[in-house]
Amino acid sequence: MQASPEEFQGKRERTRNAIIRAATRLIAEKGLDASSIDDLMATAGMARGTFYNYFQDREEVLHAVIADVQKALVCQVVNLIPPHHTPEKTVACMMYGYLQFCEDHPDIGAALLRIGGFSPWVSEQESAKRGFSPVDQALLSLCANRVSFTTARSYLEGLANTLLCHRLAGRFSDRHVDEMMALSLRGIGVDEEAIQGVILDARTFADTHVSGRVPG
Numbered sequence: 001m002q003a004s005p006e007e008f009q010g011k012r013e014r015t016r017n018a019i020i021r022a023a024t025r026l027i028a029e030k031g032l033d034a035s036s037i038d039d040l041m042a043t044a045g046m047a048r049g050t051f052y053n054y055f056q057d058r059e060e061v062l063h064a065v066i067a068d069v070q071k072a073l074v075c076q077v078v079n080l081i082p083p084h085h086t087p088e089k090t091v092a093c094m095m096y097g098y099l100q101f102c103e104d105h106p107d108i109g110a111a112l113l114r115i116g117g118f119s120p121w122v123s124e125q126e127s128a129k130r131g132f133s134p135v136d137q138a139l140l141s142l143c144a145n146r147v148s149f150t151t152a153r154s155y156l157e158g159l160a161n162t163l164l165c166h167r168l169a170g171r172f173s174d175r176h177v178d179e180m181m182a183l184s185l186r187g188i189g190v191d192e193e194a195i196q197g198v199i200l201d202a203r204t205f206a207d208t209h210v211s212g213r214v215p216g
Contacts, residue, residue: 016054019044023061028110074131080209088190090138092202100206146189
């Protein structure tokens with residue numbers, strides 16, 4: 001019996017997602033540049049020809065992996081941050097939530113580090129920009145006239161991936177992360193007396209809302 005259009009589309013979506021997941025694992029292991037399409041499809045358990053039904057080249061797969069991670073971060077970190085949080089707590093929850101998500105899913109974390117220079121919450125896609133806007137608005141509020149928004153965001157993006165690198169390698173304890181976060185919060189103008197409370201709330205958020213969730 002011929003599949004319905006809905007069933008056909010569902011199968012295409014599942015196959016495409018399987019290729020993206022395989023690409024994520026491959027990037028984590030050795031980077032996409034060092035991997036052939038044959039490697040990718042072998043990891044996915046599919047024939048090489050199937051690749052071209054969904055993607056034109058490896059670059060397109062890379063963009064699909066990035067978009068997939070961005071969607072997961074919005075759904076499983078940003079959207080869970082309480083809307084009543086202060087700007088500093090919102091930013092800290094994003095940072096700790098990002099680290100927790102990547103530690104829970106080390107293939108994703110390692111893939112992000114392999115991509116190099118990529119910030120998961122900076123996107124040219126309008127849907128992703130809207131998804132991360134609560135964090136951007138919080139950071140913009142914190143910056144005021146002390147430092148430019150671009151400088152502050154670039155600094156926090158670099159810090160997030162530096163912390164992730166050390167955490168995945170087992171070099172940083174929770175204390176190291178908290179100390180680095182305290183330095184960064186001071187740098188963007190958070191009051192000294194508020195910093196420890198912000199860190200505690202952000203770590204609690206990551207532990208209770210982000211930890212253990214399955215990527216969507």
